[in-house]
Amino acid sequence: MAPLAGDFTYGQWSAVYNALSFGIAAMGSATVFFWLQLPNVTKSYRTALTITGIVTWIATYHYFRIFNSWVAAFEVQQAGGDYAVSVSGTPFNDAYRYVDWLLTVPLLLIELILVMKLPAGETASMGTKLGLASAVMVALGYPGEIQENLAVRWFWWALAMIPFFYVVYSLLAGLGEATAKQPESVSGLVSAARYLTAVSWLTYPFVYIIKNIGLAGPTATMCEQIGYSIADVVAKAVFGVLIWAIAAEKSRLEELSKPGRR
Amino acid sequence: MAPLAGDFTYGQWSAVYNALSFGIAAMGSATVFFWLQLPNVTKSYRTALTITGIVTWIATYHYFRIFNSWVAAFEVQQAGGDYAVSVSGTPFNDAYRYVDWLLTVPLLLIELILVMKLPAGETASMGTKLGLASAVMVALGYPGEIQENLAVRWFWWALAMIPFFYVVYSLLAGLGEATAKQPESVSGLVSAARYLTAVSWLTYPFVYIIKNIGLAGPTATMCEQIGYSIADVVAKAVFGVLIWAIAAEKSRLEELSKPGRR
Structure with a gap:
């Protein structure tokens, strides 16, 4: 990445x-x-829930690194009644963000597929397809992210959008069918996820594309960092809570239908 | 090792x-x-899975060390629109890499042998033979790795290749026989591993041998470090996921065939 440009206010x-x-x-x-x-x-959902925690664990590591890198990149000193x-x-x-996404985005999709408890063959094929497509998406995004040239940024953005739409479409359409097969009390949660x-x-x-739509310098950097942080917390932690809720509800139903239960 | 030579770009x-x-x-x-x-x-596979985690745990420690050593070995400063x-x-x-391999490579082979659940005598003899051969392989590689003289590098490389081929041959041929004896639903996984x-x-x-085939200076160092990192993640973490999948599937089969099960 090019050096940070412009004067940041405190x-x-x-x-x-x-x-x-916060991240x-x-x-x-x-x-x-x-x-x-x-x-x-129950045992059926432990792998999904383990991976849910692995995703936020990897993100915790990277947020520590990004935070420390942010602190090291600046000098903050008192200057009169303010800080310079x-x-x-x-x-x-x-x-760090891209290394994080390369690991966590495929895992996020796998945790969603696992919690649906589809037949083994379908789980494997969906996990492979969505996992690979999302890794390609992240890899295609990076060359544009480190560019200042706006045309080149658009180029990589557009390329990354191809696997992006494939994944989002598969989630909405392909998994939509599977959602219909979930027990009634969880189909709402799966659909929400x-x-x-x-x-x-x-x-x-x-x-x-913040930099491509007119924002530049410190304001663009600030919006980018805060925007990505909020999106990450929603896509990993809040999404994970939904995965947990699905796993907990489906576990309760499994326990209810056990033959030996009094 | 000789001091790092040449000018690295940012x-x-x-x-x-x-x-x-990423490592x-x-x-x-x-x-x-x-x-x-x-x-x-099940209990039968817990030792294999524990060792699988020990291998990646030792690697986590060493990747922290290598990362910190890499950071300490350089000074990075802004210079105009780029970094110097x-x-x-x-x-x-x-x-660090060789100390890591000396510990983890024999353990990797042992986790593969353990998850196959061979008769006790065979497990002990294969573990000893492959464990020792792989430790000798790593020990023979190191004297060449720290050499700049290409002929000497080739000499130690060739020596290390002897136990290397012995281990790879044993895996493909010797364990191939044992693979055939695995339950049908896991033989594919074992074979993949x-x-x-x-x-x-x-x-x-x-x-x-990157340095022996014409690459030198920063480019050679970069390719070496990235190449070893990717190979390590595949050989330890991705391989470990296969070991876990084998252990999980064999556990499921064991539970199914338990006499007391209704």
């Missing part, structure tokens, strides 16, 4: 700083919640 | 930086996954 700098710290707290606490809930679901912010010369490493994925995913391409 | 430096951080995240999350899955397999990278004079310690081992292992001797 307000802009600390808005990003606090959004990143650490939200992802870290979601991780603990998911893993502590493992004994409360200047770049320190140490690079701010934005690649599918739509939450679609909506939270749609934020990413918009944050990506 | 792109080369950060490609290695991000590959190493930390991938190995760390794989470890948690394997250990959280322990209650989900220069060596700091602090050594980059490549020996054997081939993944062979293929991912084959990347190492190629990465090793």
Whole structure:
């Protein structure tokens, strides 16, 4: 990435700083919640819930790294009645987000597929297709993200949108059919998880093109960092809570229908 | 190892930086996954799964060390519209990789042998033979890795290839027989694990000879570090997922055939 350009105000700098710290707290606490809930679901849903926690755990690691990189990239000093912010010369490493997505986005889709408990063959084929398509999507996004040239940014954005639409379409249409086969009390939750994925995913391409729609310098960087942080918390932690709710409800139904139950 | 030579661009430096951080995240999350899955397999496979997690855990430790060593070995400063990278004079310690392999490579083979659940005598003899051969292989590779002299590199490479071929041959031929004795629903997975081992292992001797086939300086170092990182993630984390899948499927079959089961 090119060096951070322009003069950040203390307000802009600390808005990003606090959004990143919020990311650490939200992802870290979601991780603990998911893993502590493992004994409360039946064996069938433990792998889905384990992966749900792995996704937020990987994100916790990366939010720590992004936070530390943000702090190292600036010098903040009192200047009269305010604080003056200047770049320190140490690079701010934005690649952490892409490394994170490369690992977590395929896993997110796999946790959704696992919690639906489809026949084994369907689980494997959907997991492979959606997992690979989402990894390609992230890989195609990166070359544009590190570019200042707006035409080149649009080019990679458009390429990444192809697997993006494939995944979102599969979620809405393909999994829609499977949703209909879920027990009545969970089909609403599964449907919510599918739509939450679609909506939270749609934020990413918009944050990506912030620089292409006229914003530049510190304001663009601030909107990008805060936008990605909120989208990440929704797509990983809030989405994970839905996965947990589905797993818990389906576990309850399984226990009810056990033959040996008094 | 000789000091790092040549001028690294910021792109080369950060490609290695991000590959190493990817290593930390991938190995760390794989470890948690394997250990959280322990209650989900029967007792027979818990040792194999524990060791699978130990392998990625040792790798997580070493990737942290290699990452920190990489950061300490350079100074990165903003220079106009880009970043300038220069060596700091602090050594980059490549020996971490060899210490890691000395511990993890024999363990990797042992986890594969354990998950096959062969008769006790066969498990012990195969574990000893493959474990020792692979440790000798790693030990023979190191003297060449720290050499700049290409003839000496080739000499140690060739020596290390002797135990290397012995291990790969044993996996493909010797374990091939045992694979045939596995239950039908897992023989495909076991076979996949054997081939993944062979293929991912084959990347190492190629990465090793990067310097011998004309690449030099920063480009060679970058390709080496990224190549080893990807090979490690495949050989330890992805391979581990296959070991887990085998253990989970064999556990399911064991539970099904339990006499007391209704």
